Amino acid sequence: MRKTVQLLWLITLLLLIGQAFYFYPDLPAMMASHFDSNGNPNDYSSKSSFYILWAFLIVFMNVWVLMPKVLFTKLPASMINVPNKQFWLANDERRQELAKIVGTVLQAIFSGVNVLMLYAFYYTVQINLGQKKDSGFEWQIIILLALIAFSVYYLIKRTKTPQ
Numbered sequence: 001m002r003k004t005v006q007l008l009w010l011i012t013l014l015l016l017i018g019q020a021f022y023f024y025p026d027l028p029a030m031m032a033s034h035f036d037s038n039g040n041p042n043d044y045s046s047k048s049s050f051y052i053l054w055a056f057l058i059v060f061m062n063v064w065v066l067m068p069k070v071l072f073t074k075l076p077a078s079m080i081n082v083p084n085k086q087f088w089l090a091n092d093e094r095r096q097e098l099a100k101i102v103g104t105v106l107q108a109i110f111s112g113v114n115v116l117m118l119y120a121f122y123y124t125v126q127i128n129l130g131q132k133k134d135s136g137f138e139w140q141i142i143i144l145l146a147l148i149a150f151s152v153y154y155l156i157k158r159t160k161t162p163q
Contacts, residue, residue, distance in 0.1 A: 001104070002100065002104045005104050005108050005111065006055050006104070007030040008108075009062075009065065009107035009108070009111045009114070010127060012079055012111045012114035013058075013120065016114055016117055016118055017058075019122065020051065020054060020058070020121065022154055023125045024047075024051070026125075026129060027047050027125065027129070028047065028128055029046060030045070030047070031044060031045060031124070031128045032044055032124065033050050033053075035127070039080055039127075052057075058117065061110060061113060061114075061117075062114070064106055065103060065106045065110055066103075067106075068099040068106065069100075069103060071104065073092070077089040082098065082102075082159060084160070095145050098159075102155075103160065105154055105155050105158075108147070109151050111147075112143055112147030113147070114145070115132065115143055116144065119139065119143075
């Protein structure tokens with residue numbers, strides 16, 4: 001399952017990057033970049049500043065997937081709060097396994113976040129090209145709820161102390 005989640009995360013990350021390159025030539029120089037609760041544009045920015053912010057968000061969010069290995073192997077036990085702490089932090093082998101488990105959960109979470117970002121970017125593109133009027137907000141909620149349910153289930157399942 002770990003490899004599947006990792007592959008899913010990488011695919012969604014590559015799709016985000018590919019989507020940005022694919023639509024760049026078609027977008028206007030000034031883009032609607034902020035929307036009200038009804039999906040109507042209420043703020044604009046230049047295409048270049050929109051893309052710089054978009055790239056920053058993608059990198060900033062997805063870099064967290066790489067953090068568990070560093071944090072769980074380098075931080076002292078007193079700075080780590082996990083279920084069954086004494087078991088998971090007892091030796092380096094268990095710390096590394098904990099880092100893999102948390103890394104997998106984060107990859108799953110950010111796969112879902114990346115899907116939401118794919119949708120948000122596509123929605124923004126459609127608005128800026130005059131092709132979309134409704135936001136389809138219900139899909140965002142469904143994706144978010146599924147993401148939360150999977151993450152909680154996986155984390156609880158994987159951090160139980162082995163018998």
